[in-house]
Each structure stands twice: as structure tokens, then as C-alpha cells.
Amino acid sequence: MTRSVDPAAGAAAPSVAGRGVTRIDGREFAWGSRTFVMGIINATPDSFSGDGLLGGHRAHAADAGAIVDAGVSLALTMAANDVDIIDIGGESTRPGHAPVGAADEAARVIPLIRAVRGALPVVPISVDTTKPDVAALALDAGAGLINDVWGVADDDAMVRLAAARGVPIVLMHNRAEARYENLIPEVIDDLRRAIDRALRVGVAEHDILIDPGFGFGKTPEHNLAILRELPELGVLGRPILLGTSRKSTLGRVLDLPVGERLEATLATTALGIAGGADLIRVHDVRENVRAARMTDAVVRGTWTETAP
Numbered sequence: 001m002t003r004s005v006d007p008a009a010g011a012a013a014p015s016v017a018g019r020g021v022t023r024i025d026g027r028e029f030a031w032g033s034r035t036f037v038m039g040i041i042n043a044t045p046d047s048f049s050g051d052g053l054l055g056g057h058r059a060h061a062a063d064a065g066a067i068v069d070a071g072v073s074l075a076l077t078m079a080a081n082d083v084d085i086i087d088i089g090g091e092s093t094r095p096g097h098a099p100v101g102a103a104d105e106a107a108r109v110i111p112l113i114r115a116v117r118g119a120l121p122v123v124p125i126s127v128d129t130t131k132p133d134v135a136a137l138a139l140d141a142g143a144g145l146i147n148d149v150w151g152v153a154d155d156d157a158m159v160r161l162a163a164a165r166g167v168p169i170v171l172m173h174n175r176a177e178a179r180y181e182n183l184i185p186e187v188i189d190d191l192r193r194a195i196d197r198a199l200r201v202g203v204a205e206h207d208i209l210i211d212p213g214f215g216f217g218k219t220p221e222h223n224l225a226i227l228r229e230l231p232e233l234g235v236l237g238r239p240i241l242l243g244t245s246r247k248s249t250l251g252r253v254l255d256l257p258v259g260e261r262l263e264a265t266l267a268t269t270a271l272g273i274a275g276g277a278d279l280i281r282v283h284d285v286r287e288n289v290r291a292a293r294m295t296d297a298v299v300r301g302t303w304t305e306t307a308p
Contacts, residue, residue, distance in 0.1 A: 019031035019032060019237060019238060019239045019278065020206050021206060022168050022206050022207060022209070022239065023168075023206075024085065024124040024126075024144045024145050024167075024168055025123075025124035025125065025144030025145075026144075027122070027124055029084075029239075029279075031239040031278045032278065032300075033302075034292075034293075034296050034300065034302070035273050035277065035278065035279070035280060035292040035295065035296050035300075036084040036085065036278065036279045036280075037082070037083055037084050037085075037279070037280055037282060037285060037288055037289050037292060038083070038084065038085040038086070038087050038126065038241070038279055038280065038281040038282070039075075039078035039083040039085070039086050039087065039282065039283075039285045040087050040089075040245065040281060040282065040283050041071050041074055041075060041078075041086060041087065041088045041089075041112070041116075042089055042092070043067065043071060043088065043089065043090045043108040043109050043112050044089065044090060044091060044092045044100075044108070067108075067112070068111050068112050068115045071088070071112040071115065071116065072112075072115050072116055072119050075116045075119065075120055075123070076119060076120070077285075078285045079120050079123055081285045081286040081289055082285075082289050083123065083285045083289070084123075084124070084279075085123070085124045085125070085126050085145065085279070086116060086120070086123055086124070086125050086126065087125075087126040087127075087128050087147055087281060088109050088112055088113055088116065088125060088126070088127060088128065088138075088143070089109065089127070089128030089129065089147075090104075090105040090106070090107075090108035090109035090129070090134070091105050091129065091130075102131045102133045102134050105129065105131060105134050106133070106134050106137050106138075109127065109129070109134065109138060110137050110138060110141050113125055113127065113138050113141040113142050113143050114141040114142055116142070117141065117142030117143075118142075124144050124145060125142055125143045125144060125145070126143060126144070126145035126146070126147045126170070127139070127143040127145070127146060127147065128147045128149070129146070129147075129148070130148055130149060130150045130158070132157040132158050132160075132161045135148075135158065135161055136161055136165075139161075139165055139167060144167055144168075145167060145168050145169070145170065146158060146161070146162055146167060146168070146169040146170065147169075147170040147172070147241075148169060148170060148171060148172060149172045149174055149213070149216060150172070150174050151169070151170065151171030151172045151173070151174070151194050151210075151211070152171065152172070152173050152174060152190045152191060152193070152194040153174075156197055156198075156201055159171075159197060159198040159201050159203055160201045160202075162198070162203050162207065163198070163201050163202035163203045164202075166204075166207075167207065168206075168207040168208070168209060169198065169203060169207065169208065169209070170209045170210070170211050170241050171191065171194040171195065171198065171208060171209070171210050171211070172210075172211035172212075172213045172216065172241075173187050173190055173191055173210075173211065173212050173213035173216065173217070174213050174216040174217045175190075175216075175217030175218075176217065177217065178217050178218050178219045178222060180222065183218075183222055183225055183226070184225065184226075184229045184232050187212055187213070187226070187233075188232065188233060188235060188236065191210050191212075191233070191236055192236060194210075195208055195210070195236065195238065205238075208238050209238060209239045209240070209241050209278075209279070210233065210236055210238045210239070210240055210241070211240070211241040211242070211243065212226045212230065212233060212240070212242070213226075214226055214227065214242065214243055214244050214247065214249070215243070215244070215247040215248065215249060220248070220249040220252045220253070223244075223247070223249040224249065224253075227242075227244070227268060227271055227272060227275065228275075229275075230242070230272060230275030230276055230277065231275050231276050233276065234276050239278040239279060240276055240277050240278050240279070241277070241278070241279040241280075241281060242268075242269075242272040242277040242279070242280050242281070243280070243281035243282075244265060244268040244269070244272065244280075245265045245280075245281060245282040245283045245284070245288075246258050246261045246262075246265060246283055247261075250264035250265065250268070251264075262284055262287060265282065265283075265284065265288065266287060266288065266291045269282070269288050269291045269292060269295070270291055270294075270295045273292060273295040273296065273299055274295065274298075274299050280292060
């Protein structure tokens with residue numbers, strides 16, 4: 001027996017007026033219908049979470065096949081656990097990370113994107129990069145979404161690329177220093193300027209997603225405030241991506257190492273969805289999909305019951 005519950009009979013969903021539908025790699029994402037899950041694949045040796053595919057390897061040609069195989073295997077596991085988008089990046093964004101040149105970053109991510117696209121032709125792929133040259137190559141290789149952690153920077157090269165290619169882009173909030181007089185209004189203002197910049201160069205409104213930048217240019221106290229005040233970002237009218245998975249703020253609150261932050265991540269997933277997040281970016285796909293489905297049943301009031 002399967003039973004679906006009408007949203008009108010359940011709790012009120014977060015306001016999604018105006019967020020509409022975004023098409024990524026031919027797949028429609030109807031924001032507000034449910035929470036979508038983005039799985040993280042880091043083709044790096046120095047990911048903060050310790051999940052970088054390069055691990056102790058150097059990016060020599062001899063290692064390339066093993067790295068791609070590991071990435072494809074991870075992508076297949078994510079797909080089996082109902083991931084909606086796979087986000088592939090080749091440069092760590094942790095504090096103190098070693099900068100990576102465009103050629104080296106491309107060498108890490110382009111073969112992997114191409115291989116994942118071949119293995120999973122119907123799962124959208126996002127490229128996590130701040131470099132337009134790398135993003136362009138990634139789009140050529142099969143990515144369909146640009147995820148820019150410096151989406152509020154003055155340089156408009158990345159949004160121009162998104163406009164020229166007709167692809168969606170995530171504009172993430174970030175600052176070089178965690179200095180604010182009034183955190184939430186400043187984050188909203190910075191993101192509004194980034195949205196306006198993207199619109200001016202020709203990015204379609206339905207192709208713009210926003211990310212408040214949990215863990216980027218913010219103290220732990222700022223990060224907790226972002227999560228607590230997340231509904232305020234609804235004023236921007238764009239779908240919200242939230243990435244809290246395994247981050248240091250969770251470790252600071254619970255005094256736990258990165259490998260023991262799953263429960264904290266799941267708590268922030270549920271709280272984020274209740275606050276209006278449309279898309280969550282996570283390392284542990286299976287567990288977060290389950291948390292998202294349960295939270296959606298409460299927050300959005302839609303669920304399906306299947307008898308054993």
C-alpha cells in the first residue's frame with residue numbers, strides 16, 4: 001500500500017514563491033517540491049574533511065586511472081542512494097589550503113567529470129571552481145552547473161561564462177575576513193548585488209541559485225547565526241543551497257574530529273530544510289537523503305508510505 005499526503009493537510013512548507021524551476025543537464029528541479037541532495041566528490045589531496053580522492057597521491061599520470069576509478073565508484077554509490085547532483089571539485093577551500101593553478105585543477109577534475117558523465121548519463125554534474133577557464137572545460141566535459149564559492153566577488157567572468165553557455169550557477173557568499181557590523185543584512189546585500197550582476201550580463205533568473213556560505217569568511221558564531229536566520233534569505237527569491245557537511249563549526253560545538261560529525265551534519269540538514277534550504281551539499285549521501293526525506297514529511301507535508 002502506498003499513501004501520499006496532501007501538502008495542505010500537513011505543516012506549512014517554507015516560502016518558495018518565485019523560486020520556480022531550474023533545468024540542470026536536462027533535468028528539472030522544481031524548487032519547493034522537495035529537498036534535493038548534492039553529493040561531494042573532492043579530487044584533492046588536502047580536503048578539510050579528509051575525503052580527497054588524491055589522498056597521499058601526487059597527481060602523476062600513473063595515478064590518474066586509480067583516481068578516476070575511485071571517483072566513479074563513489075559517484076555510483078551516491079547515485080544508488082538517490083543523490084540528485086554530483087559536485088566535483090579539484091581545489092580545497094579549507095583555511096590555509098595550497099592554491100592550485102588552473103592547469104593542475106583541470107587535470108584533476110576534467111577526466112573525472114568525463115568519466116562520471118559516461119557512467120551516470122542522467123545524473124547532473126556540478127563543477128566546484130572559482131576559475132572560469134576550469135569551469136569552461138568542465139562544461140565541455142559534461143558538467144551542467146557551476147558552483148562558485150566566490151560568487152559575490154566583483155569579477156564577473158564566471159557569470160559571463162554561465163550566461164554565454166546558458167547554464168545555472170550557484171553564487172556563494174564569502175569574505176576574505178570575517179568582519180561584519182550586521183551579519184544577515186550584509187550577507188543578503190552581498191548576495192543581492194551578485195544576483196543583480198549575474199542578471200545584467202544575461203544569466204536567466206531561473207538559473208541563479210544562492211548559498212549563504214556557511215564556513216566561508218565567517219566565525220563559528222556567524223555560521224550558527226546563518227543557520228538560525230536562514231529564512232531571512234527567502235527575501236532574495238532564489239533557491240538556497242546549504243553546505244554544512246562535516247565543517248569545523250560542527251566540530252567546535254561538539255569538540256569532535258571531522259570523522260565524527262555525521263550526527264551534527266544531519267541536525268543542520270534538518271534545521272536548514274526547516275529554514276528554507278532547497279538543496280543540501282553533503283559528503284554522506286545516504287544518511288542525509290534519509291534525513292531530508294523525514295524533514296520534508298514534516299516541513300513540506302508531503303510523503304509516501306509504502307507497506308512492507
